[in-house]
Amino acid sequence: MAAGERARKVENTPGELVGVTLGDDLSRLIPSELANLGLPGLRAVFAARYAAGELMLYDSQGEQSTGRGAVIACVDTSHSMYEAGPGGVTREAWAKACALALLDQARQAGRDFVGILFSAPGKIQVFRFPGDRPADTARVIDFAESFLGGGTSYQTPLSAAGELLREEFDDAGRARGDIVMLTDDDCGVTTEWMRSWNEAKHALGFRVFGVAIGAARIAGTDSVLDALCDNLRSIEDLTDGHAAADLFRVI
Template sequence: MGDIICCLDESDSTEGDPAAWGKAVALTLLEIAASGGRNFALVHFSSRGRCQTDLFRSGMYSMDDKMKAAETFLGGGTSFETPMWESLRLMREEGFENADIVFISDGECAMPEHFLKELRQEQAVRRFTITGVLLDRCSPGMDFSLRNFCQNIYRTSKLAGEDIVRELVRRRV
């Protein structure tokens, strides 16, 4: 099992319960990575070009670092391209070449076909998976934009946060 890159949607549409669910899943994944001596990156994202990355190198971060990440909320619109570009940068430049991606969002965005093609090419070369966690407890049934690039999708409307994390671990993330 390699490192984990977690992309967390912090757009206005996730405010409230969805944001709390997303943070809970992300921070639980951080704990799982830490217990396995794995690196973890949390890519907070919202509008195009707007993201913040918190790097948690195994054994090299504090409780304050985790609290700072938990308190972040960017607000604004939603762009899936921005966090995916950042994830690829982390794989190329920051030592996350063996990472898989967990993508947490309410699913309200579309990616251009040219970007999806490029992303699929990178996946074929780097052999990483993208697992989606759909924050749909308030609007079950929606998954249209995550289906285009996630190999697996878990829904908060169907599973509790602990069940989602258990499934992520079982499937190798």
């Protein structure tokens, strides 16, 4: 756990699962609610229940880790993300559900959240959610429903994420942010870019987490995604409540 973070024992945070309850904490969403998010016809119902705090959640008790910098979710929205992932839910829906859970995690910790949708080189869409104010529901829905299409580039979204963390450090003195890559594809990066990326990572002290969605090969130890990440998981890991709680506990 990065220096400067604090951990405390609290109820209703990711950890030991003790039951089911109602609320709006997306990091504890049960699978059936996740499936509703994956169906376009039910997304409006999901949004209404989210706004009313009536989603079905795992009730849990555990440690809550609070970082200092922003949480940035880089969500792959290339064409292949339309394909089915675990349980027949689209890869896009899995990625967006994870990103929304991270948004909720950041909000509860008072941290800024940024969602970066990406696909081909130079093609991104950035959604900012400051930690000092409630997340606008319409903006959250826009983030969840937007899709770019096209190919896949790691350099474009990660460069944007790194620049946002640098701006945060320069403007507010906050370091040690967290970047989460949610993708179903592996792609190359240049040696020069990798060098500058590692320099920025060392200077700003941020961590990079990866979630491989629907493609086991990119979760392997010889993948580019693995080389970029401090912690790489497969989306299948997150179908286990305890594994999901473990991931969200450290972000």
